[in-house]
Amino acid sequence: MDDWIDYYDSTHTIYASKLHRDLHFQLIARDIIGYISSPDAVVLDYACGEALSAAKVAEACGKLYLAEPAPGVRGRLIARFAPNAKIRVRSLDDLRKMDEKSVDLAIMNSVAQYMTSAELDSALAVIRRLLRPSGRLVLGDILRPEVGMFRDVLALLKFAATHGFLKDALYGLASTALSDYRQLRTRVGLQRYGESEMIQKLAAAGFTASRAHVNIGHNPWRMTFVARHAFDRPQVT
Ligand SMILES: C[S@@+](CC[C@H](N)C(=O)[O-])C[C@H]1O[C@@H](n2cnc3c(N)ncnc32)[C@H](O)[C@@H]1O
Numbered sequence: 001m002d003d004w005i006d007y008y009d010s011t012h013t014i015y016a017s018k019l020h021r022d023l024h025f026q027l028i029a030r031d032i033i034g035y036i037s038s039p040d041a042v043v044l045d046y047a048c049g050e051a052l053s054a055a056k057v058a059e060a061c062g063k064l065y066l067a068e069p070a071p072g073v074r075g076r077l078i079a080r081f082a083p084n085a086k087i088r089v090r091s092l093d094d095l096r097k098m099d100e101k102s103v104d105l106a107i108m109n110s111v112a113q114y115m116t117s118a119e120l121d122s123a124l125a126v127i128r129r130l131l132r133p134s135g136r137l138v139l140g141d142i143l144r145p146e147v148g149m150f151r152d153v154l155a156l157l158k159f160a161a162t163h164g165f166l167k168d169a170l171y172g173l174a175s176t177a178l179s180d181y182r183q184l185r186t187r188v189g190l191q192r193y194g195e196s197e198m199i200q201k202l203a204a205a206g207f208t209a210s211r212a213h214v215n216i217g218h219n220p221w222r223m224t225f226v227a228r229h230a231f232d233r234p235q236v237t
Helices: 005-007 018-034 052-061 071-081 117-130 149-163 166-177 180-187 195-204
Strands: 042-046 063-066 088-090 105-109 129-142 207-211 225-229
Touching: 005 071, 005 180, 018 052, 018 105, 018 149, 018 166, 042 052, 042 117, 052 063, 052 071, 052 088, 063 207, 071 088, 105 117, 117 129, 117 195, 129 207, 149 166, 166 180, 195 207, 195 225
Parallel strands: 042 063, 042 105, 063 088, 105 129
Antiparallel strands: 129 225, 207 225
């Protein structure tokens, strides 16, 4: 296994059980819906994973593009959402061919940690081209340099205890510790960004951004940023 895309295309153990996986995607969908400002909005979920609750998101917007690099995951998305006229599945390359200024809301949740800094820059350029001038990019679940794996474990256990899958979560953590995840985490690593570092990175990519009060998903120690085209900044006279 070479990289994180291969990992997410494999039969991985990142979700401790079906219940964990379902709850995860329900929570992400709920949080994405919170950022949709109009029922006509065109929404892009960049590296959406299995997106099991995407139909809920689609109900709240005009059109939902699910973009996913892992070919196996993408195949399942195509099969799962074929009957849903509001959902379109795309590869990341396809996004380069989409019309510019056609997206109102782009979500990239729990993805930046798996990309090199240069890969994130190119993804930001693709997204900036796609966003309408009034559009927003929501970059969720950003790992901070000063917060280690212990907090990830704690956040998962709290989420599991609240929703009744603590035993599965403990078993899942043990399997993950022995799996390709652990090897990749050691060999390839995960990218982390401080708050001002991410704001600067977004500024260099042509966005003006601020940190949201709450993170998307279950882990309060990770960060979410909301970004807009930098030229949208109100002029001070
Ligand atoms: C933890 S999952 C997040 C899925 C979904 N966004 C969510 O919030 O549940 C990570 C996603 O990042 C994608 N990914 C991993 N490495 C990537 C890379 N280098 N570039 C783009 N996407 C990547 C994987 O295919 C997977 O869909």
